[in-house]
Amino acid sequence: MDLHALGACLTTSACVVTQTTSGLIVGMLLFLVAAGVTLIFGVLKIVNFAHGTFYMLGGYVAYTALGVTDSYMLAVLAGALSMALFGVVFERALISRVYGSNVLMQLLICYAVVLIFDDLVKIVWGPEFHAMGMPQAFQVPPLFIAGGVVPPFYAVLIGIAALIAIVLGVGLSTTRLGKTVRAAAINAQMVSALGVNTTLLFAIVFAVGGGLAGLAGALAAPVRSLSPGMGFSVLIESFIVTVIGGMGSIAGALASALLIGLVRGFGTIGFPQFTDGLIYIVMIAILLLRPQGLFGRRL
């Protein structure tokens, strides 16, 4: 524990800017993953334990796509779209078979998928760590904001994630599809009785969730290293985000992802050994004080 360093950091604008940026990066990427988790839970009442796998595969697909096309934008698109497709296949082929059965059965299937794809990634890309490297376009001098160093790629990353958050929020509240999704979250059977093809709707929800996770993986690839099993820590954190924000609430996911990101950003200075522990303590505290989460409705 190093409260002295934390105090010193909070009083210098350079340190505040740097840590806030790194916190926002973590938070925004986390939001993209957690948004999918919370959307899938909200509509299908399924806790998708395989969501970290989507994130991991998105990163690896983008890594390969970058090698082939040499365009980071195409790589990100490839990562996101392939995972959207994977989400549909996963839902149709596996998850749809256990709708309505024991939660543990769903967990078992998801865990099997996690195990299988961690090893498939090892077979295809090898067990070693891969670094994607910063895309060519962003290999420029960093920005200086109030004395803090902000690489331009970070700024773009935060921008893209923020844009997605807005599109998702507006899409859910105003478009026809968004309203149908929200209605299905309240009562899927009723929505089905009103003539909406819920089978298609569920597949779309999985496609959006998977696509977002793949996008997050592809966006994170230049700033983090790729390794088999990397999905797991992201999965746990996105669960924490989902629980803190309220299961099924996109706004809650955004708020709590940023909260977790900032706790991480500044926690590494104050409690370098215990940043993870800090996050679990936040989660336990919130679960005790507000079990439904910050933005959740009481179940």
Added chain:
Amino acid sequence: MKSNGRSGTRETAIAAVALLIVLVVPFVHRSPAFEDFVIRLSAMALFATSLNLLVGNTGMVSFGHGMFYGLGAYAFALMMQMTELSLPVAAMLAVLFTTLAALCVGAICVRLSTDYFAFITLAFQMLIYSVIISWQSLTGGDQGLRGGLPRREIFGFDLASQLHLYQCCAVVAVLGLLALRHISASPFGQTLRMIRDNESRTGFLGVVLWRARLWAFTIAGGFAGLGGVLAALFVSGAYPELADWPNSGQAIFAVMLGGINSFLGPVLGAAMLLALNDVVARVTEYQGLVLGIVILIFALGLRRGVLDFFRVAWSKDSQ
């Protein structure tokens, strides 16, 4: 489901026969691999069966059961390394410590509804895991507690010998399972099943729900700690992985593979999981791939644990 209210004589007899067979095997044929397997199974079986007291009996899905397994292992290993206590005393104190820890964690968790209960137990597990990782001066951090356990003799048993360790683990595991069986067949166990099936009715009958759940959680934590003690004996130390999430996952899969509605389901599941891991490890380095496919086949094919599947199939046939 058949009534479990009969006297425990039959169970005790079955346990005695099983124990006898396990103890006789080494005198007929010594096989280090088999003995090794039984030692690991004894730890895993206690761990999985104690989890099933929560999952199958009470309907409480805990994702963090591994924390008590890890705590038991660490408490025991630390006591053996840092004090001069004899082995049974250290083991009992470790189980007591784990039970108290389960009581504290449970007091906070058991009032939450299903989904949130699962997540908060996971959060507690990860909290304890990160404490173990970061408290390096006590726990050795991510290296784990090394240096081995002092092998003090107890009652002429020398646990450095694999045979003696095997006998000791088998006896402890069978006694532990028997105790769990008695708990699950007792009126208290019936109350837990009643809570699982309909908690509002149980509440109307005057059962204080949180208290019964807390008891179940505490007892399950204690037995998981006992499993952890056996694990610490086997690895001769303690490692953070014992308290990590995948370990809780292993217990959940053991429970699910074997069957949550049969008392011996988790034991069978643990044996299947361990055997599968061993066999696959010999054939390929990609254990996860094979294990995952096997889990998928079981989950999608049987839709329930193996023992549950056979019980349902058998009762259909006999009608």
